[in-house]
Amino acid sequence: MARSYGYFPGCSLKGTGRAYEESLLTLFRVLDLPLAELDDWNCCGATSYMAIDETAAFGLAARNLALAQMAGQQDLLAPCSACYLVLRKTQDYVGRYPAIAQEVNTALGNGNLKILNSVRVRHPLEVLYMDVGTRRLSEKMQRTWHGGPVACYYGCQMVRPYTEVDRAFNPTRMDELLAAVKVPTVDYSLKTKCCGGSLTGTTHSVGVELNRILLKEAVRKGAQAIVTVCPLCQYNLDAYQSEIRRITREHIEMPILYFTQILGWALGGDIGSLGLKRAISGRKTIGQWFTETRVEKEAYA
Amino acid sequence: MQRELKLQREADPEWARHLSERPGCEGVFSCLQCGACSGSCPLSIYMDFTPRRIIALAREGFRKEALRSKTIWLCASCYSCAVNCPRQIHITDVMYSLKREAIQFRLYPKRFPVPILSQEFYKMVRRRGRSSEFWLVLRLALRSNPLMLLGMLRSGWDLMRTGRLSLKRERIRDTGPLSRLTAERKPLPARGLAPGEVA
Numbered sequence: 001m002a003r004s005y006g007y008f009p010g011c012s013l014k015g016t017g018r019a020y021e022e023s024l025l026t027l028f029r030v031l032d033l034p035l036a037e038l039d040d041w042n043c044c045g046a047t048s049y050m051a052i053d054e055t056a057a058f059g060l061a062a063r064n065l066a067l068a069q070m071a072g073q074q075d076l077l078a079p080c081s082a083c084y085l086v087l088r089k090t091q092d093y094v095g096r097y098p099a100i101a102q103e104v105n106t107a108l109g110n111g112n113l114k115i116l117n118s119v120r121v122r123h124p125l126e127v128l129y130m131d132v133g134t135r136r137l138s139e140k141m142q143r144t145w146h147g148g149p150v151a152c153y154y155g156c157q158m159v160r161p162y163t164e165v166d167r168a169f170n171p172t173r174m175d176e177l178l179a180a181v182k183v184p185t186v187d188y189s190l191k192t193k194c195c196g197g198s199l200t201g202t203t204h205s206v207g208v209e210l211n212r213i214l215l216k217e218a219v220r221k222g223a224q225a226i227v228t229v230c231p232l233c234q235y236n237l238d239a240y241q242s243e244i245r246r247i248t249r250e251h252i253e254m255p256i257l258y259f260t261q262i263l264g265w266a267l268g269g270d271i272g273s274l275g276l277k278r279a280i281s282g283r284k285t286i287g288q289w290f291t292e293t294r295v296e297k298e299a300y301a
Numbered sequence: 302m303q304r305e306l307k308l309q310r311e312a313d314p315e316w317a318r319h320l321s322e323r324p325g326c327e328g329v330f331s332c333l334q335c336g337a338c339s340g341s342c343p344l345s346i347y348m349d350f351t352p353r354r355i356i357a358l359a360r361e362g363f364r365k366e367a368l369r370s371k372t373i374w375l376c377a378s379c380y381s382c383a384v385n386c387p388r389q390i391h392i393t394d395v396m397y398s399l400k401r402e403a404i405q406f407r408l409y410p411k412r413f414p415v416p417i418l419s420q421e422f423y424k425m426v427r428r429r430g431r432s433s434e435f436w437l438v439l440r441l442a443l444r445s446n447p448l449m450l451l452g453m454l455r456s457g458w459d460l461m462r463t464g465r466l467s468l469k470r471e472r473i474r475d476t477g478p479l480s481r482l483t484a485e486r487k488p489l490p491a492r493g494l495a496p497g498e499v500a
Contacts, residue, residue, distance in 0.1 A: 011432045014467065016466075018464065018465055041473070042426075043430060046422070047378045048423060049419075051397060051400040051423075052420065059479075063478050063479070097324050100324065107481045108482075157378070157380065160380035161380045161383050168384045194381070198418060199344075202418050202445075203347075
């Protein structure tokens with residue numbers, strides 16, 4: 001597969017979500033899928049920009065789509081759920097409301113950019129499921145998981161309201177991808193319940209409570225780690241565990257991983273290039289789980 | 302003391318009609334008041350009005366009550382309500398529309414951090430094209446409650462020791478199209494939009 005994917009990292013993957021970018025690049029390298037980072041990309045606008053100025057928010061996201069279109073990319077990979085949603089929503093609104101389309105076009109047109117809906121916005125989870133497939137992942141598996149069962153947490157904006165990645169309330173594709181590399185998953189009933197996004201930074205106690213519920217349910221289902229698809233979900237679940245322990249006196253300490261870290265490790269990616277050292281909680285467990293164990297050939301014969 | 306009871310004559314049905322003409326808000330008058338939105342909302346228990354009540358207030362024309370609520374700012378845009386709604390009302394987009402009007406007319410709850418974060422984020426991205434998490438949080442704290450920085454010491458240190466805290470102020474090369482997007486924004490008229498006009 002020599003086709004390349006346009007890559008829109010978004011602000012988080014250059015900051016708090018750095019481990020996501022590192023593991024994503026490693027995973028795609030192992031799979032021989034070239035990623036071309038969009039030159040001079042700008043912030044997608046997330047949820048905050050839309051709260052101030054709608055048309056400008058669509059224009060902001062549209063500039064990225066136009067850049068991808070000019071770079072000749074058919075697919076634009078947006079690993080952050082918020083980026084993914086905003087880019088999809090922009091295409092939806094520009095398509096449905098001619099007045100918005102016209103205003104966005106005028107603003108971008110001066111910069112010699114044109115907004116076109118020909119670019120397909122995609123999430124890496126969907127690319128792995130549709131373009132690579134679980135069978136190929138099983139074939140390329142290099143390391144056997146000896147860690148505990150994990151809970152797959154899909155969050156909100158990747159699966160809603162645009163349901164191309166997976167079903168809105170009962171997505172299963174991450175579980176299927178992990179099953180392909182023999183990682184056991186638990187039936188996690190809160191898998192699409194929102195983590196609160198930026199609320200942990202604004203109305204802190206509410207945001208932390210949402211994450212306490214998510215962590216506690218994962219523990220109750222027997223999971224020893226949570227696997228995420230979004231930098232904000234990962235940060236929220238990862239960063240406040242010590243605070244939750246202090247408030248509730250419950251012993252909750254578990255690694256919060258990216259699905260790209262587990263898949264990249266299972267397919268034989270360089271362990272040092274998966275961003276595993278960037279975890280805040282469960283660092284000891286991560287060190288024990290992610291080691292150099294190879295699949296024994298006899299086991300496969 | 303603020304009176305709790307609202308009288309129908311204090312409502313502004315004309316505003317409600319304008320609201321229902323904004324992109325994404327078209328469905329408000331078809332709401333059944335079934336409560337599927339509030340039931341699936343992970344934040345409704347923290348809200349002053351549940352999403353169902355916000356729709357009820359808004360479509361009757363209780364403009365200030367809807368715009369001054371904390372509800373619209375607690376909405377984390379998870380789209381549960383919109384996907385669950387049996388009438389396919391884009392409730393999340395209605396919330397966005399109310400947020401924008403509340404910002405425009407400064408009707409948001411004072412010193413409530415969520416609208417402040419939105420404004421600071423907007424300013425940063427408009428000027429530089431990208432957001433820089435550290436500087437954004439700093440500005441948010443300075444404008445809402447500087448003491449919140451104390452509570453952030455722990456997570457700040459955790460981010461620093463794991464190499465996830467960047468002090469760099471990101472910016473893009475070509476900010477031209479972004480400033481043009483916001484250069485000549487028409488403010489919302491005081492009572493809402495004229496029929497057919499787009500916010």
